[in-house]
Amino acid sequence: MAHINLLPWREEQRKEQQRQFLTMLGLSVILMVLIIAAIHLQYARSINVQQSRNNFLQTNISEVEAQIAEINRLEKDKQRLLDRIEKIQLLQRNRPEIVHLFDDVVRILPEGVYLTKLSQKGKALTLEGKAQSNARVSALMRGVDKSKWMTNPVLDVIQSDNKEESKDRKFILRASQFSQITEDKKADKR
Numbered sequence: 001m002a003h004i005n006l007l008p009w010r011e012e013q014r015k016e017q018q019r020q021f022l023t024m025l026g027l028s029v030i031l032m033v034l035i036i037a038a039i040h041l042q043y044a045r046s047i048n049v050q051q052s053r054n055n056f057l058q059t060n061i062s063e064v065e066a067q068i069a070e071i072n073r074l075e076k077d078k079q080r081l082l083d084r085i086e087k088i089q090l091l092q093r094n095r096p097e098i099v100h101l102f103d104d105v106v107r108i109l110p111e112g113v114y115l116t117k118l119s120q121k122g123k124a125l126t127l128e129g130k131a132q133s134n135a136r137v138s139a140l141m142r143g144v145d146k147s148k149w150m151t152n153p154v155l156d157v158i159q160s161d162n163k164e165e166s167k168d169r170k171f172i173l174r175a176s177q178f179s180q181i182t183e184d185k186k187a188d189k190r
Contacts, residue, residue, distance in 0.1 A: 097149070097177070100148075104147050107143075109140065109143070111136075112132035112136045113139075114129055116130065120177065124174065125175045126173070126174055127171075127172070127173040127175065128170075128172050130171070131168065131169050132167065132169075133169065140153075147178070149178055150178060151177075151178045152175055153173055153174070153175045154173070154174045155172075155174075156174055157170070
């Protein structure tokens, strides 16, 4: 007698296909979870590597900023020192000018005029004194005008002495000190 299987083979085939489908689905889910986990771990590792690079760069940036601050401080100190050196050199260059100025004052001072006070504020000179006449004060002004070391004479005051026995005139004369060194320096810059 032939063996006839009366069990529904289609149902068994369906169950087998369903089991295979669920197995494949389970394996696919597990594979996807593994792939997602691997990608997540790769991104986490990349983030950690980048974070360590950022920390390294931040540390180096802080060091460089400290060095830049030190350089700026040193530049300011250097500029201050250069300014001081320039002022000292200017004073050294101008040192002989006062000698020339006093020598010139003696040369241009006409007879009958004597100074009671000579003051200097920057390049402005003030000569105070007495003269026997107005003509002598005019001669002094012409001498200042011709001087190599003084220029721009301006007479502020000229008045008679109130004493009857004296015919002297008091005067105040302003002038500017002319600096050959400063003028030479200006000519060199042109």
